Amino acid sequence: MHRPSPVKLLIILAASLLFTACSRQDIYETAIGFERSSAGLDAASVEVGNLDIAYLRNQEANTGDTIVMIHGFGANKDNWTRLAGYLTDDFNVYAIDLPGHGDSSKPLDIGYRLEDQAGYVSRILDALSIDEAHVMGNSMGGAIAALYAANHPDKVKSVVLFSPAGILEYESELVKLVMEGDNPLIPKQPGDFKRLMDFALEKEPFIPWPILGVMEERAIANREVNEVIFAAIRDAGFESDFRNAITRIKAPVLVIWGKEDRVINYRNGEIFVAAIPDAWLEVMEGIGHAPMLEAPEESAQLFRKFIGPTAE
Incomplete structure (x- = not known):
């Protein structure tokens, strides 16, 4: 059982709001609230x-x-909303905004290395009194989820890594662009957010243009903190330590990767499953860097199959 996809209703909602002279910000807030409600989710906050x-x-x-969901670089908790809609009937979902992202605090003077962020996740879950959970992460959030599972084996029932960062044995289009001084993951001017979407996603979800415009404005406004976070991860020299850390993961791990991923080469999934004691790799055809966003129903089915009868 799951709630129906809100896409068609979202089109009607956006169109009707346009005719009531609402601002783009009003349309954005209403549409995001509608998506969350359709998925059985409410927004909240906690001080850490x-x-x-x-x-x-x-x-x-x-x-x-309980399922804890950790988004990727430059993203936010709403990247999980459509997947959550297939899970909230049977699970208690928590999708968090990491520091520096979404609606959470964005200080420039704290650590943003992967290890730092895994530490923040631990403190956040303690504040939410979450003692045991299935942990999901995408991209940067996948690497953070893996480190959290390695550091807190008694608190993790399973791990699902969607196109995780942390290992770059096989290079991608993004690596080549960044080395040339061009980072499509950090929008700087109008048009850049659409470029980001086109680059990161092979199967883009429908987003009405007024909402897309606000998302771009927010992404450009976050440029400074995004540059700080990206530099912290890039300069950490983490890969050998990360590879050693994930060998300590005790929980079963499912790695899901889109074969058309241009951000991180899907073949790095082979390295993850070779390093983690109890891991499987699922490669999704025709999907890019965010399987949970591009194919939420299939992603939910893979998760339920992975954890077995407890999903029923």
């Missing part, structure tokens, strides 16, 4: 030290397991 952390959680708690 000096940080204000935003997150999404079930509108109605149930007796199922």
